[in-house]
Amino acid sequence: MWGGVYAGGCTPFCLTLDAENSPDIPDSILGCGRMEEMILGKKKKNSSIMKTEARDAWIMMAPAIIVLSVVAVYPIIRTVWLSLHEMVLTDPGSGYPLIGLKNYTAIFKDKRAVESIVFTLKFTVTTVCFELLIGFTAALIMNKPFKGKGIVRAAILIPWAIPTSVSAMMWKFIYNDQYGLFNDILLRFGVIDKYKAWLSTADGSFMALVITDVWKTAPYMALLILAGLQMIPEELYEAAEIDGASVFQKFFYVTLPTVKTTVLVALLFRTLDAFRVFDLISVMTGGANGTESVSVYTYNHLMKFLDFGYGSAMAMMIFAVVFIISLIYMRVLGDQITDR
């Protein structure tokens, strides 16, 4: 669904904006309109063709736009509307009055909400850093030709393919204080002298969650970065070698600048995903030991406490943070594209 919504969402904007305002867009995008313009060489004709084209574009995009409005825009508008009300389902006597921004101001006074935001940011930064490091390394290794490369590439994706709630259950058992594999391995290596209950302390829980998340999503990072690495033309490395570049110089002056955009896109996806972490925490700790993420806390308000007003405000806050993160990345990405 995500991919579809994304593609459907952006295209109409790109098409119409570009068609009307950017004269030096390649022909391939604008297609026959540009060709006719060149043949006829008439400005008036051109504008009417442009109009027809814009109209056709809208018609073609209409199904996507309609689907998008139903599944994405309407729920968001509805959430905004709910967030402006005092709406606790167990208290229908209140009449669900409109209370303006009170739910939003309450978030900042709510110690638990603030703690959950801090935890989520900490979790996001830690996991994304490790994922980038491990993912990049794995991608570099997989990019080298070696026997069984295909199998390794397929195998590395397995953790990513398992549904999060299933892998969370699996890892919960791995950390079990009686039978856990994690304890067994550490004991054999002499790191610990007796089995520990990893999920019973704040530090242990945080570490366990980070390991599980990195295990699950580093392959995704690796695959995206690998795709970027494969787009680097071999000639660049040859030229660098002729100039006498060392391995490190090749990495820093050829590889890194070329995959930068891909890495940023991968980082954007992972940051947004990590910030919205829910199922992993819900299954592994249930938010205990200070591991309540904003999504878990929001879910509690919406589904457990039936406080739709405050819950919706929390959801909108997540939306705002995710929006800001995207804007920052897009800003960097945008510069990347236009600088080329």
Place this chain on the structure above:
Amino acid sequence: MKNKMWKKVAAIATASMMVLSLAGCGGSSNAGDANNAANAGSTENAESTESADNTVENVETAEESGGEKIVLKFSFDQGVGEPTQKIVDKFNASQDKIQVETVILPQDANTVHDDFVNKLASGDTSVDIMGLDVVYVAEFASAGWLADLSGYLGSDITDQMLAGTVEAATYDGKLVAAPWFTNSSVMFYRQDVLDELGEEVPTTWEGWMALADKAVGINGIEYGADFQAAQSEALVTNWVEYVWSNGGDILDANGTPVINSEQNVEATEIMKKLVDEYAPEGVTTYTETESEQVFKEGKCLFIRDWSGFWTSGQGDDSKVTGLIAATKLPVGPSGTESHTCLGGLDLVVNNNIDDTQKDAAGEFIKFMTSQETQKEMTLISSQPPVIKAVYSDAEILEAIPFYSDFFGIIEGGKSRPKSPKYAKVSDAIQRNIHQAMTGEMEVKAALDALQAEVEELSK
């Protein structure tokens, strides 16, 4: 320049659409609702295909009698799926006016709760009767989602039921739910270890701790105690039992929170001591399943668990089959009587359905709570019935001998605080008591914090 600027605008537009779609998927409530609804829909579909042959049969009977049947949808969790289906089939065969179709949900109290909330909050009438966990009755009743059942279950019927279960099904003076089956916890212990030591069954926490000190090392015992202390509803049920059995309470008779009382601090200290010195290290991550696993491995002297563990704890996968016995929960130093925490499911009727449907649902509920049905349900499911007479039935006692003692335990059982804000009260108990158990907070400080939170909620 202009070109660059537009590209940027396009990029920002793209970004915003991406974010919108992201939020649509994850953050917003409605998208989540849609997902849940979709899930619920698929469960229903799966169910309707399953019960397809039933329906066919009944269409035939309907044609024979020449009348339109009233179709009722009955939704409950998988945990009692099979026995309930048998009982429902029997009801469908017993008369020709009403056809009950089952909609079985996964065995997870939260999932079931959320499914019902989604349906009821949107005024949906796709479900008529629900099997609802007793703790949610007040919440659902206060939202106006439950039909008044007083007209269908008169005092002649409710008087035959366990008083605690009827009280828990009453909200604002109205009977909004019909007790279906109840549940209470028991102390399961290793009879072989007690025999080995030549000890009597203790009745106090001090007694159990003294026994545990001696028991470690005998017959594979590694831990003196086993219970559920993960941050979950299971922790609430465990903790209230320490409190009640030590003469304490959560709310007093007027509904005022009395959480940081001396008895409660003492009771919580006992629980904390068990966590620190007697239970497996991971007990603060255990819900029922994990704690049962350790006990079934034969590593624990006792486990506090729901009565159904009598059967499930002595299956083929258990190393303690035939070695366990059950007794009532111990009392604390300031307590006089042991009180177990009552659980179980109630039958509730969707308030949005029309009167004909409601009357039919009333018929069905009368059938479900009749002594005969209750006895049969107990025999095939070993769920504790709500009709008192069933506990002394000869056939039942032959099948489950432990019920002769169990009746006393269940009669002394108490219900968790009844409040429309129960979810919040429970959440506050879970967080604060869990912090006390893991040592993040001092017991007294945790109870003070809890008292303050519950006071805030009862305003």
